[in-house]
Amino acid sequence: MLLYILKRIAGMVPAMVAISILAFTVIQLPPGDYVSTYAAQIAQSGETVDSAVLNSLRERYGLGENVVVQYFKWIGGIVTRGDFGDSFEWNQPVTELIWGRMGMTALISVLTLILMWAFSLPIGIYSAVRQYSVTDYVATAFAFLAMATPNFLLAIVLLYASTMWFGVSVGGLFSPAFENAPLSLAKIWDFVTHAWIPIFVLGTAGTASLIRVMRANLLDELHKPYVEAARSKGMPEGRLILTYPVRVALNPFISTVGWVLPALISGELVVSTVLNLPTAGPLLLQALKSQDMYLAGAFILLSGGLVLIGTLVSDILLAISDPRIRLS
Numbered sequence: 001m002l003l004y005i006l007k008r009i010a011g012m013v014p015a016m017v018a019i020s021i022l023a024f025t026v027i028q029l030p031p032g033d034y035v036s037t038y039a040a041q042i043a044q045s046g047e048t049v050d051s052a053v054l055n056s057l058r059e060r061y062g063l064g065e066n067v068v069v070q071y072f073k074w075i076g077g078i079v080t081r082g083d084f085g086d087s088f089e090w091n092q093p094v095t096e097l098i099w100g101r102m103g104m105t106a107l108i109s110v111l112t113l114i115l116m117w118a119f120s121l122p123i124g125i126y127s128a129v130r131q132y133s134v135t136d137y138v139a140t141a142f143a144f145l146a147m148a149t150p151n152f153l154l155a156i157v158l159l160y161a162s163t164m165w166f167g168v169s170v171g172g173l174f175s176p177a178f179e180n181a182p183l184s185l186a187k188i189w190d191f192v193t194h195a196w197i198p199i200f201v202l203g204t205a206g207t208a209s210l211i212r213v214m215r216a217n218l219l220d221e222l223h224k225p226y227v228e229a230a231r232s233k234g235m236p237e238g239r240l241i242l243t244y245p246v247r248v249a250l251n252p253f254i255s256t257v258g259w260v261l262p263a264l265i266s267g268e269l270v271v272s273t274v275l276n277l278p279t280a281g282p283l284l285l286q287a288l289k290s291q292d293m294y295l296a297g298a299f300i301l302l303s304g305g306l307v308l309i310g311t312l313v314s315d316i317l318l319a320i321s322d323p324r325i326r327l328s
Helices: 001-026 034-044 053-059 069-082 096-131 134-148 151-163 185-222 223-234 237-243 245-255 257-275 281-290 293-321
Strands: none
Touching: 001 069, 069 134, 069 257, 096 134, 096 245, 096 257, 096 281, 096 293, 134 185, 151 185, 151 237, 151 257, 185 245, 185 257, 223 237, 223 281, 237 245, 245 293, 257 281, 257 293
16 A cells, blocks of 8 residues: 555656646746736836836846746746745745645635535435435435536625625634634634635535435446345345445545545635635735736646645545555
């Protein structure tokens, strides 16, 4: 098992190199650069900027150099010193800006994933075992409705309902009194009272999708000969279902971590902007708008790393649940 994990981690290295190249390419695609965007914003306010100032800014940030040279300087600083460069707009190291927000993004995504599994697994099993029952129809209706509702619309509706009907403002992840307070039980509870909306919004469509995946997988297994053989030997139905068909049906379910986690991270960008969350989404959006290339590139690179970690976790869980799954 250790060799399996080491091989999977080794396979992540070229993937991260490809992601870094792709991230740097993406932030270079828009015409112009941060300095030209900055000059355009100044011009819109009716002021003028001396071209010498603009040239000095380009020289300071190395924007006049070849793109390949810029990439190797950027990735070299990350690999050798853990230095993601300086943010042009915020005028401070990128590492000081991103770690807290990426940590909140990872926390919200992991909590959402755990709750998605906690709800979708039993509902999917029950929906398959009681096919065409009232519960199955309700779960199916919920799944179609949840997958058809955009996350940002659901977030707006919940914000409106909590404010107008209950008089509770749940924007952000903490109340103003707890934003800079040290960790305590009161702060954790305050986080819980605020975090349920982004977790619910992000997890709704994914939970519905996983219910359908689990239901379909289990229906494929329930009537196979090995299940009928176990049933004919008098094994209790509940034990039979959980011991044999559910265990086989879990493999495709577990593999969904590889695409559910990326979907959560990408969906978090829009939801966090609507809900004003202190996560990676709003800062990444602002960095892309202002062409703050090092800040945007760091977020894209770390988000890609989270995707690879999700895939690694999925592969490890698959190897644990089914000993037949191994790298040759």
